[in-house]
Amino acid sequence: MRTMAVVGTGLIGTSIGLAASRYGVTVHLLDRDETSARTAAALGAGLVGAPEAPVDLAVVAVPPSTVGTVLAEQQVRGLARAYTDVASVKSQSACEALGSLPAPECFVGGHPMAGREKTGPLAARADLFENRSWVLTPTDITSQTALNHTLEMISMCGAVPVIMGSQEHDAAVALTSHVPHVLASLMAARLERAPEPAFRLAGQGLRDVTRIAAGDPHLWSDILRSNAASVSRVLHALHEDLSVLLQSLDDLSAADVSYQPHETTGMTHLLNRGIAGLGRLHDRPSGKPAHRTSLRVTVGDRQGELARLLGTLEQFGVGPDDVTSSVTPSRRNLSVELGVSAVDVEWLLRKLTEDGWEAERVDPVPRPRDPRETSCSAAQSVLGAAVGAISLPDQPRQEALTQP
Numbered sequence: 001m002r003t004m005a006v007v008g009t010g011l012i013g014t015s016i017g018l019a020a021s022r023y024g025v026t027v028h029l030l031d032r033d034e035t036s037a038r039t040a041a042a043l044g045a046g047l048v049g050a051p052e053a054p055v056d057l058a059v060v061a062v063p064p065s066t067v068g069t070v071l072a073e074q075q076v077r078g079l080a081r082a083y084t085d086v087a088s089v090k091s092q093s094a095c096e097a098l099g100s101l102p103a104p105e106c107f108v109g110g111h112p113m114a115g116r117e118k119t120g121p122l123a124a125r126a127d128l129f130e131n132r133s134w135v136l137t138p139t140d141i142t143s144q145t146a147l148n149h150t151l152e153m154i155s156m157c158g159a160v161p162v163i164m165g166s167q168e169h170d171a172a173v174a175l176t177s178h179v180p181h182v183l184a185s186l187m188a189a190r191l192e193r194a195p196e197p198a199f200r201l202a203g204q205g206l207r208d209v210t211r212i213a214a215g216d217p218h219l220w221s222d223i224l225r226s227n228a229a230s231v232s233r234v235l236h237a238l239h240e241d242l243s244v245l246l247q248s249l250d251d252l253s254a255a256d257v258s259y260q261p262h263e264t265t266g267m268t269h270l271l272n273r274g275i276a277g278l279g280r281l282h283d284r285p286s287g288k289p290a291h292r293t294s295l296r297v298t299v300g301d302r303q304g305e306l307a308r309l310l311g312t313l314e315q316f317g318v319g320p321d322d323v324t325s326s327v328t329p330s331r332r333n334l335s336v337e338l339g340v341s342a343v344d345v346e347w348l349l350r351k352l353t354e355d356g357w358e359a360e361r362v363d364p365v366p367r368p369r370d371p372r373e374t375s376c377s378a379a380q381s382v383l384g385a386a387v388g389a390i391s392l393p394d395q396p397r398q399e400a401l402t403q404p
Helices: 011-021 034-043 065-079 091-100 145-155 165-187 204-212 217-226 228-253 261-282 307-312 345-354 377-388
Strands: 003-007 028-031 059-060 082-085 107-112 133-137 162-163 292-300 323-327 334-341 357-365
Touching: 003 011, 003 065, 011 028, 011 034, 011 145, 028 034, 059 065, 059 145, 065 082, 065 091, 065 217, 082 145, 091 165, 107 145, 107 165, 133 145, 133 165, 145 162, 165 204, 165 217, 165 228, 204 334, 228 261, 292 307, 292 345, 307 323, 307 334, 307 345, 345 357
Parallel strands: 003 028, 003 059, 059 082, 082 107, 133 162
Antiparallel strands: 107 133, 292 334, 292 357, 323 334
């Protein structure tokens, strides 16, 4: 693939342009907002304006409710030989693609499972998709060319393709993405009229819970409207749990009722379920880069040395929870081990050495594979055939596409 068009130069579209441009792909940027397109181009995501001839792949990066319309418009004008989208709701776009597109076989639905609380091209990053799942929802009529080009683009972005059905995808993202955003917004809304002294007590827990509420409200209204049924099912289940919790709290707060241990049974059960669910989440891949190298750094005896080291590591996204400490038996020196992405390892080693640390590589830390990342063996066969047809450029990185 040598040419690409990105329709919609927000966070996701611009990040795709930045990632593909690293491989020498000529990317054309189209957006109704000229400022957005020119900002993306100034960042290095591509060239502003439509191509003179059809490109290999067009990526439609617009809100879910407009995907079908934009796809149809671009197919009529002959923008590309293959098309994909990045909308977080897939059932709607799949129905529109099959029912109204001039060439539905040239389209494969897609959704990169990556993002930020910030929006717009200035928030874009070439590594935004590194080792993130990228869902594809091919149909029975999806062409091999459309699938191949989309897979090649996903590989350039450093993501991991995952095949799913449209409805299965929408139910999954309702639970893992859309409802969490709603809950963050609901909690953040409680702060609008909170008394000022309360903010003096606000800690990292509150900031963690409300962080993603900063997303674009217009985009999120569109997402929730497009996936209303799946989101509603999850919220109804939450409503049932919340009713149990409220009943327990109401019973405990009644002034004329003495405390009985059985009155907290439902509340304790919900809290235990939360711990169990969190355990399942932590058992999953974290989304950190797959190819990680373990480093060992020797810490001196001077007071505060470990704190100084952690300060350096923080610049590379490595926190206290990502390191383990031990004492070297032969030298009795304290050392720490950490995993760092293959992209950052040389830079970090150089930085540590310049700052006077004794650092060395140890065995690589591979990312565990999860056999459930694909929905069925048939999907694996389709993906395997597509992968075999792909030839990736040599620069700046030559990595085989990982089959989910």
